[in-house]
Amino acid sequence: MAPERGGGGPKSLQALVEQLERLPGIGPRSATRLAHHLVRVPEADALMLADAIRAARARIRPCSQCRAPSESDPCATCADTARDRSLLLIVETPRDLYAVDATGAYSGLYFVLGARLSPLEGIDRSALDLGALERRAAQDDVAEVCIGTNPDLEGDGTALALLEALERVNAARREHGGAPVRVTRLARGLPTGGQIEYQSASAIADAFEGRRSAES
């Protein structure tokens, strides 16, 4: 067998497969399929992807305030004077931020953790950069910090670490004679539009535990 055909195709094709395999959720088979697609389509189409990667990396930096990817610093959201600057919502990822923001139901600012505790994946508190959160929450205009981690095992573990960090913020605030920030958390219960019969046992248990008075 000719060496060029060794592991399946020319060297630069195999190099492309290797790079694609490093993407999350892309296994060897998908990477091979994508690489072959990229060498088969019109060259301009493939280069548009390469250029989009380069352009995104050249233009996007984490916002120094909320840490969401942005082409400006502070980002448009953090710079928006119409938003409630006393309210800070902590989310795990920028995608969570966009999902919340798309609802239009939240008009405060954000803080993107960029990580979540996951002992199984070996992700511990050092990945959370709690110091950055503490500095942000210590800023004078912050009055309330809402924890918006995901409603699952890792999100709940992460929330505990955030609570501790925010306690440190409040201890320092009190020490300097300031008012503590109010720490809140997104409500847990039945998802509006969902059906009870399809909810998990823990979602239903949470909904019961968090039941509220229905009397007006």
Place this chain on the structure above:
Amino acid sequence: MAPERGGGGPKSLQALVEQLERLPGIGPRSATRLAHHLVRVPEADALMLADAIRAARARIRPCSQCRAPSESDPCATCADTARDRSLLLIVETPRDLYAVDATGAYSGLYFVLGARLSPLEGIDRSALDLGALERRAAQDDVAEVCIGTNPDLEGDGTALALLEALERVNAARREHGGAPVRVTRLARGLPTGGQIEYQSASAIADAFEGRRSAES
């Protein structure tokens, strides 16, 4: 809501999502996940992917003989004088070619169709470029052409179109007083290593229909 956050993130991030969405098997959610990954990892890692795409496109062209992607023309396989040049195996994709070649059981040359008939997807005979196949099969040193399309509905339909094209080749060969090429097809039956109870009805029916004498 600030315009930059519109559909979810800065413009160059959204442009990257759009390019990733054009890849086969990558839906909007995967594209978003991949784009966020690419702006979060170390810049060098993201640029390695962009560069791998550029390098592959700069170096790889279809071999003029077999049409597999190659950095040389003819490709290493077609240029390999140790291979049996009288034998031509038609496969649908370069990936099929690599799978066959990795077995070491085939030492002839290849011809990559690059497409398969699929009426449901609107892919008709014009996509097959049968003219290129006919020119290749008409070359003097070809004595046998084996049809190696996939053993499924589209592969069988494609095989029919190939048979007709090869009949045209043989008609022309006969007209010029030459010997016709032998046209064969990969055997259909039970896959070695598989288990009968897990085979499809059509695979078992094929295996029975194609049964061979077990007497020595």
